[in-house]
Amino acid sequence: MSSVARTAPEVPLPPGYTLVEAPHPASLDDADAWAYHAVADVGREHELEVHGYDDLALRPRDVLSGMDHQEYAAKRRFVVVRSAAARALIADGVPPAVHDVVAYLFVLQPATSNAHLSDAFAVVRPQERGRGIGTPLLALAERLAADAGRTVLLSNTSHGTEPPPGPDALAATTGAGRVPADAPGPRFLRAHGYVLEQVERHSVLDLPAAPAGLDAHRAAAREYAGPDYRVHTWTDEVPEEWLDQVAVLFTRMSTDAPTGGVEFGEDPWDARRVRTWVGEQAEKRNGFLVSAAEHVPTGTLAAFTVFLYPRDRDDFAFQEDTLVLREHRGRRLGMLVKVANLDALARERPATRRVHTWNAQENDHMLAINVALGFRPAGVWAAWQRRTTSEDGD
Ligand SMILES: CC(C)(COP(=O)(O)OP(=O)(O)OC[C@H]1O[C@@H](n2cnc3c(N)ncnc32)[C@H](O)[C@@H]1OP(=O)(O)O)[C@@H](O)C(=O)NCCC(=O)NCCS
Structure with missing residues (x-):
């Protein structure tokens, strides 16, 4: 079966870019595995941007195995490909080069609980941002959520440092934890109506x-x-x-x-x-x-x-x-x-040499144990949420 058999939904990407739903290969050695390799590459670039190291980056096999397992959540992955590369894929089955994949979108909807939630994460390569690629990706995630009857949208951002309180910091609604207000993720999600509901402290223990x-x-x-x-x-x-x-x-x-x-x-x-x-x-x-x-x-x-x-x-x-x-x-x-x-x-x-962990900034008991063990702050992970209007007007 051709890797373009699953056509992606229509989204208004800027000219020069095409959306492709990632094919699901049996193995990472298959020609069809190009999209999962590219997802890992885009994600790794983002990790290097945020943290300066790639400990937290998904590897292609994490993407493959994650998509293999949909027993507890339905998942979809899309990639944005330069249109010329997408045309070659469609016409001749030539997989795009990794640098021709400029963004990805991951959508996850819990299947055995939390039937109101839909989680989305979009990443655009830094040099491709501010052109209107992220916005239609998020809109697609929201459309898929609405189609599945999901009323609460989740997303997340990561940051290498937590800013001190002040005008450059945005505080979570819990009152504990902050993110840099002007970083691309927070700017983007706020502009689209998401609220910063929780901040987790990322800590590292040196061994x-x-x-x-x-x-x-x-x-x-x-x-x-x-x-x-x-x-x-x-x-x-x-x-x-x-x-x-x-x-x-x-x-x-x-x-x-x-x-x-x-x-x-x-x-x-x-x-x-x-x-x-x-x-x-x-x-x-x-x-x-x-x-x-x-x-x-x-x-x-x-x-x-x-x-x-x-x-x-x-x-x-x-x-x-x-x-x-x-x-x-x-x-x-x-x-x-x-x-x-x-x-x-x-x-x-x-x-x-190091152990990474994440704890809610308001989780005093757990943080106290980790601090006592020698964990040091290494950044923050932030949970964003947007409630859509419930349509139960019967
Ligand atoms: C968040 C992210 C996905 C946005 O991607 P993007 O392609 O830059 O998104 P857009 O271009 O649609 O919108 C971003 C900005 O560009 C502006 N923009 C939108 N369309 C534009 C266009 N056609 N031309 C110029 N600028 C445009 C938007 O107004 C927005 O402006 P802002 O920075 O003042 O908010 C990207 O910054 C990213 O990958 N960040 C790291 C990952 C992350 O944090 N993801 C979490 C969110 S799901």
């Missing part, structure tokens, strides 16, 4: 951590937790007997982590979804470490924390979810599982 500090945190956390808690650490797997309980912890992440004004409701997980997540990490060639605290008298998993990392880049890792069940809070279980996971990371990946 190896000072052993004395870790020893002190480990000892204090063990003492507070007492003898009833036992820590399990799993590498690249979640054992069958714990799948249901890990699903509960992932579900509670969606309700217990602060979301500011973002209308994100419970996102239920079950054992099958945990299995899917594990499989997806293998496909992406990611490794992961889970440390979980079991409350031994009841056999309950009371807390967990997750590290995720690409296998082919051992210099960095991501601190993903951390959660302590409500009824087990106040016993330093967050610190207990985090230190256990850092110990495991030091054993399994001694070459890792």
Whole structure:
């Protein structure tokens, strides 16, 4: 089947540019994989612009595997291609060169919960901005949202630094956290009616951590937790007997982590979804470490924390979810599982030099743990939202 079989919807791009819906190849070696390679390239350029490094950039295999998995969200990816390259593609099947792809749009709509949400992210290569490419991409995302009956539109921006309070800073509606008001993303989203609902602090922990500090945190956390808690650490797997309980912890992440004004409701997980997540990490060639605290008298998993990392880049890792069940809070279980996971990371990946993490700026308890462990601020990630008029006028 030709890669242009799926014609993209009509959008009013400026002259010289054509929209193409990214074909979905079976493998990244296929000719049809050009769009996913280009998405990764555009995204990487944006990461270098924002942070000066590419730790956070999606790789082509993340794009492929992400699009392979639509069990829990419907996803679409579009690319903007110079028209001459698009004509060659349509007429002769010649894939565009990566530099002929100047922008992409990603649209994600949750499928098993949050049926009111539609998430969009557009990136235009810096040298192509201000020509009216981003605006029709966002309009397309909004049209797709309306077609699917979604009434709350989400988007996000990333920034390498958080500006101090003042006229150059825009504060989140939570009152915690700011973004540079004049950066392209905030200007663009504000102009299109989006509200800055939440700012997350991006923090980095430089490794190896000072052993004395870790020893002190480990000892204090063990003492507070007492003898009833036992820590399990799993590498690249979640054992069958714990799948249901890990699903509960992932579900509670969606309700217990602060979301500011973002209308994100419970996102239920079950054992099958945990299995899917594990499989997806293998496909992406990611490794992961889970440390979980079991409350031994009841056999309950009371807390967990997750590290995720690409296998082919051992210099960095991501601190993903951390959660302590409500009824087990106040016993330093967050610190207990985090230190256990850092110990495991030091054993399994001694070459890792930094860990990235994101926490809501109003999430004082989680930030306090991370600051105590030595995480330093490295920028912000911002959640934007626009509510459209509900059409339930029956
Ligand atoms: C946000 C982003 C996607 C906008 O892309 P873009 O192609 O520059 O968007 P547009 O050209 O449609 O609009 C941007 C600006 O150009 C202006 N513009 C629109 N059409 C124009 C045209 N035909 N000629 C000149 N300027 C134009 C807009 O008025 C807007 O002005 P502003 O900066 O004062 O707000 C781009 O800046 C980007 O990739 N940023 C990084 C990623 C990001 O933060 N994305 C989050 C948002 S989804």
